[in-house]
Amino acid sequence: MLLPALVFIIGSCIAVLLVRDYQSKQTDGFRAAKHYPGGRIVPVLGNLLELLFKNPVQTFTYARENAARYGASYRQWIDGKVILNITRIKEAEKILASTQHTRKSILYKFLHPLMGDGLLCSKGAKWQQRRRILTPAFHFNILPKFLTIFQEESDKLVRQLDRFADGVQDIVLQSVVTSFALHTICETAMGVKLDAYNEADEYKAKVYEVGEMLVHRTMSPWLYNDRVYRLLGYDGPLAESLKPIHHFTRSIIRQRRQSFQAQSQPKPDPNSEDNMYFGNKQRYAMLDTLLAAEAKEQIDEEGIREEVDTFMFEGHDTTAAAIMFTIVLLANEQDVQERCYKELE
Numbered sequence: 001m002l003l004p005a006l007v008f009i010i011g012s013c014i015a016v017l018l019v020r021d022y023q024s025k026q027t028d029g030f031r032a033a034k035h036y037p038g039g040r041i042v043p044v045l046g047n048l049l050e051l052l053f054k055n056p057v058q059t060f061t062y063a064r065e066n067a068a069r070y071g072a073s074y075r076q077w078i079d080g081k082v083i084l085n086i087t088r089i090k091e092a093e094k095i096l097a098s099t100q101h102t103r104k105s106i107l108y109k110f111l112h113p114l115m116g117d118g119l120l121c122s123k124g125a126k127w128q129q130r131r132r133i134l135t136p137a138f139h140f141n142i143l144p145k146f147l148t149i150f151q152e153e154s155d156k157l158v159r160q161l162d163r164f165a166d167g168v169q170d171i172v173l174q175s176v177v178t179s180f181a182l183h184t185i186c187e188t189a190m191g192v193k194l195d196a197y198n199e200a201d202e203y204k205a206k207v208y209e210v211g212e213m214l215v216h217r218t219m220s221p222w223l224y225n226d227r228v229y230r231l232l233g234y235d236g237p238l239a240e241s242l243k244p245i246h247h248f249t250r251s252i253i254r255q256r257r258q259s260f261q262a263q264s265q266p267k268p269d270p271n272s273e274d275n276m277y278f279g280n281k282q283r284y285a286m287l288d289t290l291l292a293a294e295a296k297e298q299i300d301e302e303g304i305r306e307e308v309d310t311f312m313f314e315g316h317d318t319t320a321a322a323i324m325f326t327i328v329l330l331a332n333e334q335d336v337q338e339r340c341y342k343e344l345e
C-alpha cells in the first residue's frame with residue numbers, strides 16, 4: 001500500500017515539474033534565451049547542475065571560464081527563468097541606458113536583511129526621494145575636502161603592505177584591503193573614525209560572514225524562495241550575524257547625531273547648492289546630510305539606518321574588490337608596475 005502511494009506522489013511531482021518546464025519554455029524569456037550561447041539545458045533542471053556545490057573560488061572561476069568559453073554574453077536557464085550574463089560592452093550599454101529595464105533582479109532581495117530598502121535596493125518614488133536627499137553629499141566638488149582622509153588611510157595601507165614586500169611571507173589581501181576601505185568610507189561618509197570603535201573588528205568579521213552567506217544563496221537557486229530558506233534553517237545564522245552589524249551602524253548614527261545636534265550654527269539645506277560643501281572649508285559627511293533631512297522630517301531613523309548600511313557595505317566591498325584586482329594585476333604585470341612606480345616617483 002505504501003509503495004503505490006509513494007510512486008503516485010513521486011509520479012505526480014514529476015508530472016507537475018514537467019508541465020511547468022513545458023510552460024516555461026513557451027515564454028518570451030525562453031525564446032530570448034535561445035539567442036545566446038550557454039550550457040546544455042537539461043529538462044526541468046535547466047543549467048542548475050552547473051552551479052551546484054561551488055565554493056567562492058570555484059564560483060569565480062566558473063564565471064570567468066564561461067566568459068572565455070562562449071566569447072560572448074551567455075545565458076543560464078534556471079527555474080523557468082533566463083539569466084543573462086553580459087560580458088560585452090555593446091549589450092551592457094543597451095541595458096544600462098534603458099529606461100524600461102530598471103527593476104532590480106531577484107538577487108537584490110537577498111540584500112534586504114542587511115541593508116533594507118536603501119538606495120541600492122529601492123525603486124520608484126522612494127528611490128527618487130532618497131536620491132534627492134543624498135546626491136548633494138557626493139557632489140564632485142566636495143571630494144577634495146576628503147583628500148586628507150584618503151591620504152592618511154592610504155599611507156596606513158602602504159605601511160601594512162610594506163611589511164610583506166620582501167616576499168618571505170604571503171599576504172592575505174582581503175582583510176588588509178577591506179579594513180582600509182571600511183575605515184575610509186566610515187570617516188568620509190559617516191564622519192566617524194573607526195579606530196575609536198571596539199566593535200569595528202566584529203563588524204568587519206560579521207560583514208565578511210554575511211557576504212559569504214549572500215554568495216552561497218546566490219549560487220543555490222533552491223534557496224531563492226524565502227520560505228525554503230527559512231525552513232532549511234539558513235535565516236537564523238544570518239539574523240545572528242546581522243545583529244552586531246545593525247547594532248554597530250545604529251551606534252554610529254547615535255554618536256553622529258549627538259555631535260550634529262550639538263553644533264550651534266544653523267543647519268545647511270542639503271538640497272541646496274549653497275551649502276557647506278561649497279561655502280567654507282568644513283567637511284560635510286553623508287550621514288550629516290541624512291541627519292539634516294531627518295530634522296526636516298524627510299527621513300526617519302530606520303530610513304537613515306537603511307542608507308548607512310547600504311553605503312557602508314556598497315562603499316567598502318566594491319572599492320576593496322577593485323583595489324585587490326588592481327594589486328593582483330600589478331603583481332602579475334611587472335612591467336606595468338614598474339611604469340606606475342616611475343610615474344609616481
Ligand code: HEM
Binds near residue numbers: 314
Ligand atoms: C569600484 C567601486 C564601485 C563599483 C564598481 C560600484 C558599482 C556599482 C554599480 C554597478 C551600481 C549599480 C547597481 C544597481 O543599480 O543595481 C552601484 C550602485 C550604487 N553604489 Fe556603487 N560602486 C562602487 C563604489 C561605491 C561607493 C564607494 C559607494 C558609496 C560611497 C557606492 C554606493 C552605491 C549606491 C548607494 C548605489 C545605488 C545608487 C542608486 O541606485 O541610486 N558605490 N554601484
